[in-house]
Amino acid sequence: MSTLKRLIKRKIALFSFIVILLIVSAAIFAPLIAPYDPSKQFTEGLTLQGAPLPPSSQFPIGTDLLGRDLLSRLIYGARTSLFIGLLANGFAVVLGTFIGIVAGFLRGRTGSIIMRFTDLMMAFPALLLAITLAAIFSPSLFIVALVIAMVNWVQIARVIYTQTISISEKEFIEAARSLGATNSRILRKHILPHLAPIVMVWATLGISTTVLLEATLSFLGIGVRPPTPSWGNIIFENQTYFSSAPWLVFIPGFAIILLALAFNFLGDALRDELDPTQRGRR
Amino acid sequence: MSTQPLLTLKDISKKFQIKGSKNSIRAVDGVSLSINPGETLGIVGESGSGKSTLGRLALRLIEPTTGEIEFDGKKISALGSTELRHARREMQMIFQDPFASLDPRMNVESIIREPLDIHNIGTKSERSELVRKTITQVGMTEDALTRFPHEFSGGQRQRISIARAIITRPKLIVADEPVSALDASIQSQILNLLLELRRELNLTYVFISHDLSVIEHIADKVAVMYLGKIVEFASVEEIFSNPQHPYTKALISAVPQINPEHRTDRVVLTGDIPSPSSQPSGCHFHPRCPIAQQQCTDVEPVLRNINSVTHQVSCHLATGGDLR
Numbered sequence: 001m002s003t004l005k006r007l008i009k010r011k012i013a014l015f016s017f018i019v020i021l022l023i024v025s026a027a028i029f030a031p032l033i034a035p036y037d038p039s040k041q042f043t044e045g046l047t048l049q050g051a052p053l054p055p056s057s058q059f060p061i062g063t064d065l066l067g068r069d070l071l072s073r074l075i076y077g078a079r080t081s082l083f084i085g086l087l088a089n090g091f092a093v094v095l096g097t098f099i100g101i102v103a104g105f106l107r108g109r110t111g112s113i114i115m116r117f118t119d120l121m122m123a124f125p126a127l128l129l130a131i132t133l134a135a136i137f138s139p140s141l142f143i144v145a146l147v148i149a150m151v152n153w154v155q156i157a158r159v160i161y162t163q164t165i166s167i168s169e170k171e172f173i174e175a176a177r178s179l180g181a182t183n184s185r186i187l188r189k190h191i192l193p194h195l196a197p198i199v200m201v202w203a204t205l206g207i208s209t210t211v212l213l214e215a216t217l218s219f220l221g222i223g224v225r226p227p228t229p230s231w232g233n234i235i236f237e238n239q240t241y242f243s244s245a246p247w248l249v250f251i252p253g254f255a256i257i258l259l260a261l262a263f264n265f266l267g268d269a270l271r272d273e274l275d276p277t278q279r280g281r282r
Numbered sequence: 283m284s285t286q287p288l289l290t291l292k293d294i295s296k297k298f299q300i301k302g303s304k305n306s307i308r309a310v311d312g313v314s315l316s317i318n319p320g321e322t323l324g325i326v327g328e329s330g331s332g333k334s335t336l337g338r339l340a341l342r343l344i345e346p347t348t349g350e351i352e353f354d355g356k357k358i359s360a361l362g363s364t365e366l367r368h369a370r371r372e373m374q375m376i377f378q379d380p381f382a383s384l385d386p387r388m389n390v391e392s393i394i395r396e397p398l399d400i401h402n403i404g405t406k407s408e409r410s411e412l413v414r415k416t417i418t419q420v421g422m423t424e425d426a427l428t429r430f431p432h433e434f435s436g437g438q439r440q441r442i443s444i445a446r447a448i449i450t451r452p453k454l455i456v457a458d459e460p461v462s463a464l465d466a467s468i469q470s471q472i473l474n475l476l477l478e479l480r481r482e483l484n485l486t487y488v489f490i491s492h493d494l495s496v497i498e499h500i501a502d503k504v505a506v507m508y509l510g511k512i513v514e515f516a517s518v519e520e521i522f523s524n525p526q527h528p529y530t531k532a533l534i535s536a537v538p539q540i541n542p543e544h545r546t547d548r549v550v551l552t553g554d555i556p557s558p559s560s561q562p563s564g565c566h567f568h569p570r571c572p573i574a575q576q577q578c579t580d581v582e583p584v585l586r587n588i589n590s591v592t593h594q595v596s597c598h599l600a601t602g603g604d605l606r
Contacts, residue, residue, distance in 0.1 A: 170382060171377055171379060171382035171383045172382065172383050172384055172385040172386075174343060174377075174383075175375070175377055175383045175384070175443075175446075176385070176396070177343065178341060178343055178370065178374065178375040179370060179374070179396060179397045179400055179446070180367040180368065180369075180370030180371060180397070180400050180401060181367075181396070181400050182367065182400075185400065189385075189388075189396075190385055193385075193387045194387060
């Protein structure tokens with residue numbers, strides 16, 4: 001049975017997979033699904049007092065503080081959030097894994113120098129670093145993703161570093177060496193497969209973190225520039241209306257949680273599937 | 283014997299530097315050995331005696347600090363890393379813990395096939411043919427191939443590691459306590475399997491164990507190690523019938539005897555093996571030796587021939603006769 005088939009058998013994993021699929025297709029087909037242009041301000045989109053509208057037949061989940069259709073913004077926002085989430089986290093995972101493996105496998109002086117550098121990066125407050133980097137480069141989606149990746153790769157490198165060391169000291173690695181395996185073979189065949197579940201978990205867990213960090217950066221005005229919607233800046237734009245129009249915050253917030261949870265559950269299931277000692281249990 | 287030894291160790295030493303200290307540990311201290319093809323050399327000693335380190339040094343899994351290793355006419359100690367990798371085809375290792383020495387993420391087929399993949403032996407179909415042949419050779423069935431190590435018992439896993447070790451038809455196998463992690467009933471099965479394979483494949487073993495009864499069963503020659511040095515070296519018959527070193531005597535008296543009439547007085551050693559970082563003066567064994575004299579604390583004995591060239595002992599007081 002293939003890994004995919006077994007994954008589908010697990011209900012939560014399947015449900016998470018469907019949720020992710022829905023959000024991804026909403027992002028891809030945003031122009032087809034979204035009822036309106038996400039940046040269009042409707043004069044009828046606000047009350048006479050200038051407050052956002054609650055859900056109605058015209059605006060299914062209401063309007064935001066500028067009288068724009070919230071549903072359209074949410075659908076288009078999925079694009080931004082997913083793009084940044086996947087890209088930034090992808091960068092962070094690739095960079096962190098690479099640096100962690102290199103340092104963990106080389107050990108010795110080279111390994112120590114690399115890890116002292118990551119410690120240095122870790123000592124910076126993440127947000128401050130992101131703000132500095134974002135201030136140096138003019139913000140674009142790509143730069144925001146890069147900035148987030150620069151902040152997030154450090155933890156991954158740490159985890160992968162210690163894991164690589166602990167795996168390298170296992171006897172089956174010495175056994176492989178005694179068989180005459182090259183370092184590259186040991187890395188590919190014996191160390192990477194053991195790291196895969198950890199990388200997998202970080203790759204999925206990290207998406208929620210990056211989506212949230214993007215939201216924070218957007219709020220501080222150094223993330224995604226308005227009027228481009230992202231789930232993060234929808235929340236922060238509308239937070240002043242939290243008491244009178246809570247759906248403006250709750251709905252995008254729920255979307256972020258849903259996405260983060262879906263990725264976490266999927267990551268969990270994937271990790272179990274990749275571990276042959278767990279297969280067939282439970 | 284005029285045959286060329288298969289493996290020769292010349293004055294091999296290994297020092298481990300202790301981190302943050304000027305002291306170093308001499309795990310193996312000036313050991314010389316040779317093994318003829320087809321022989322089984324048993325290395326016996328307490329934990330901490332350096333026997334596992336010696337086994338790993340012989341295969342250059344650990345780099346020796348000093349000394350030379352010659353295997354099958356090649357100077358293993360002088361090989362570059364690529365040449366060394368190629369040479370590993372001929373010399374394999376069986377590890378103590380069958381739960382740790384098999385990659386849990388590989389199925390049995392890939393584990394056993396790995397040496398063939400590494401050394402690029404045969405075509406794909408020849409490889410799987412050989413894997414199937416080898417798994418039956420170690421007494422398992424082919425349906426084990428698709429399963430994973432955790433699905434097997436300790437004895438079966440050790441069979442898997444034996445299969446992995448013999449598949450390249452090596453000349454030498456270093457077995458580091460291959461049965462000490464197993465139940466007594468399984469131990470003899472694995473030992474018999476190793477004996478059988480030695481005959482079928484004309485193997486030479488270096489068999490490391492702390493258990494003299496296991497050594498008696500499998501070895502032709504025995505080296506007794508204490509604190510990184512060989513204290514006695516002889517054929518297995520000599521060691522058991524005429525042990526010379528007091529340490530060997532103590533070890534032998536600790537082997538349980540089934541027949542009560544054969545029981546001898548136990549020589550009980552007091553204390554532990556000293557730390558290799560602070561070795562005693564003179565004979566390293568003197569603090570625990572029941573017959574130590576003044577010269578033992580002052581002068582370090584050297585390995586010398588006694589009775590015959592094949593019986594060597596490093597003890598001032600050994601006379602060749604029965605000291606007991």
